[in-house]
Amino acid sequence: MTLKLISLRNLMRRKGKAAFILAGLVIGVATVVGIISFVEATTHDIAHKLEQYGANILIVPRTENLSLSYGGLSLGGVSFDLEEIRESDLSRLAAIKNNRNIAAVGPMVLGVTSVEGRRILMAGVDFKAAGILKPWWRVQGAYPDANGLLLGSEAAGLLNLKVGDRLPVNGLDLTVSGILEPTGSQDDHLALAALTTAQQAFQKTGRISMVEVAALCKDCPIDDMVRQIAEVLPGAKVMAIQQVVKSRMEMLAQFSHFSYGISGVILFIGGLVVLVTMMGSVRERTDEIGIFRAIGFRRSHIMRIVFLEAGIISGLAGIIGYGLGLGCAQAALSLLSESQGGHVPFNPELAIGSLVLALTLGLAASAYPAAMAARLDPNEALRTL
Amino acid sequence: MSYIIADRLVKTFGAGGSAVSAVSEISFQIAPGEFIAIMGESGAGKSTLLGILGAMNAPSSGRLLVDDIDVYRLHQEQLADFRREYLGFVFQSFHLVSYLSVIENVMLPLTVTRRSKTGKRAMALEALSRVGLTEKADRLPGEISGGEKERVAVARAIVNEPPILLADEPTGNLDSRNSREIMHMFQHLNDGGMTIIMVTHSAECAGHARRIMQVSDGRLQEDRSVVAAGLRMAS
Numbered sequence: 001m002t003l004k005l006i007s008l009r010n011l012m013r014r015k016g017k018a019a020f021i022l023a024g025l026v027i028g029v030a031t032v033v034g035i036i037s038f039v040e041a042t043t044h045d046i047a048h049k050l051e052q053y054g055a056n057i058l059i060v061p062r063t064e065n066l067s068l069s070y071g072g073l074s075l076g077g078v079s080f081d082l083e084e085i086r087e088s089d090l091s092r093l094a095a096i097k098n099n100r101n102i103a104a105v106g107p108m109v110l111g112v113t114s115v116e117g118r119r120i121l122m123a124g125v126d127f128k129a130a131g132i133l134k135p136w137w138r139v140q141g142a143y144p145d146a147n148g149l150l151l152g153s154e155a156a157g158l159l160n161l162k163v164g165d166r167l168p169v170n171g172l173d174l175t176v177s178g179i180l181e182p183t184g185s186q187d188d189h190l191a192l193a194a195l196t197t198a199q200q201a202f203q204k205t206g207r208i209s210m211v212e213v214a215a216l217c218k219d220c221p222i223d224d225m226v227r228q229i230a231e232v233l234p235g236a237k238v239m240a241i242q243q244v245v246k247s248r249m250e251m252l253a254q255f256s257h258f259s260y261g262i263s264g265v266i267l268f269i270g271g272l273v274v275l276v277t278m279m280g281s282v283r284e285r286t287d288e289i290g291i292f293r294a295i296g297f298r299r300s301h302i303m304r305i306v307f308l309e310a311g312i313i314s315g316l317a318g319i320i321g322y323g324l325g326l327g328c329a330q331a332a333l334s335l336l337s338e339s340q341g342g343h344v345p346f347n348p349e350l351a352i353g354s355l356v357l358a359l360t361l362g363l364a365a366s367a368y369p370a371a372m373a374a375r376l377d378p379n380e381a382l383r384t385l
Numbered sequence: 386m387s388y389i390i391a392d393r394l395v396k397t398f399g400a401g402g403s404a405v406s407a408v409s410e411i412s413f414q415i416a417p418g419e420f421i422a423i424m425g426e427s428g429a430g431k432s433t434l435l436g437i438l439g440a441m442n443a444p445s446s447g448r449l450l451v452d453d454i455d456v457y458r459l460h461q462e463q464l465a466d467f468r469r470e471y472l473g474f475v476f477q478s479f480h481l482v483s484y485l486s487v488i489e490n491v492m493l494p495l496t497v498t499r500r501s502k503t504g505k506r507a508m509a510l511e512a513l514s515r516v517g518l519t520e521k522a523d524r525l526p527g528e529i530s531g532g533e534k535e536r537v538a539v540a541r542a543i544v545n546e547p548p549i550l551l552a553d554e555p556t557g558n559l560d561s562r563n564s565r566e567i568m569h570m571f572q573h574l575n576d577g578g579m580t581i582i583m584v585t586h587s588a589e590c591a592g593h594a595r596r597i598m599q600v601s602d603g604r605l606q607e608d609r610s611v612v613a614a615g616l617r618m619a620s
Contacts, residue, residue, distance in 0.1 A: 001509075294480075
């Protein structure tokens, strides 16, 4: 015969009350676990997208001019002919502290050429790096070789060109090897060739107009990387393209704060459920507690019985709450996340945390009922019968 | 063996003009091994006096000494230990815990002692055998008769072999046959050296005691010894 056995037997006898306390705690813990898991999974998802976002650092020649284009309408100003970066300088990127976070470096040379009386912007790119920098590109046909050309969808339409057509560009005879599917970006208006081909066509061998860098930014401080690149390329202007991600992260942070607030309220209500139910349970057991006290149970023994009951239910609530919260987070992620196949992983720290949370809440809410039970005067308790 | 001294015990409920005196200046001494019946009308103060003797109801004034321990100078946790070590209680309404089996009810006072699980069970079985209920050890209180419940309550009261047994109307809910059985059980325990203090209305039950205290209006009106009372009743 032990105090634990008394607690267990009492819980078994009062299944309804035990289930009510359990439900209160499970809802509280599941809400917290669900929200934390959802926010973590969404953050991970955004971080993963950020890695796939393509170029997130842009290196352009330093200029004193301001851009005079807005919303796709160009009013002149910056000229790509004015300043250029030497291709050989790009080897310095390997020397920066966070060089391991660089996924791809895409040098680009830009120039304007005329095709059948129409001026078209031509870009020389490294198609190997483009696979990482422009993961959304879909090509009808094939990526070009040294004598090939890849046309943006708008450019192909305007010039009425298709795969296999030949096109003279600044004295080079190039063949259209592929056409980009519409991207909704300015790439749709470009004619793209291999970097060396474009450099040759525009007589810019060894020079480049801009560089796109893809950084793995889940763990890297992108601002630090921008600073490090600027230090090794003092003649260039280095910019981070992270506004979209930043705004999404800020939105997520706001959602997190709101959710944690809601969780706090639900936990508080869960605590009240435990408090009220335990107090009711103690009142119902006045006679029983009176007997325990009369036959020599100390106040601390009575408190231990109440705390053991609360601890058993709370422990169970922690485990069930974690499982339920995880399931809800998974369901919410499947319903609300833009990317399919989002996964909420098992998090041992969160599992332990939910157990600790349930125990803390259950025991804290039971403290007053336990003290109330322990204070019962055995003579008064037995007289109430 | 425990020597009990009640020294000018007073218990007053309420205050001022509405104060009711349940126990007024009661003093007596009880030697080890006595069998005492406290008798009186309803509201005479018998149960209040028993509560004071049972370390559950502090007197408004006066002292209770047991083995030179000034009981009501002990703090709450010490009082609980005192009740566990010195006293066994038998209540009129049995007060068994409904969700514990017969043997678990008997083991209750041992729950908070430092004894092995098997040791506690052996002591409980021994107590049950003394009241003749070993075969119903695993039944729930709801599955046994009123007389059996009272016997379980007696087994629970004596399981840790306290020197003093306190009983409040132990036969109040029993028929005459079960009442006689309980009284014989008390006599047997008393013969073994246990001090028994019993509150009762029943003259027949009081006849088993060797000393009778008559309480009226909170005062001890009569305190007399009854020689060979138990033998007379047994015959």
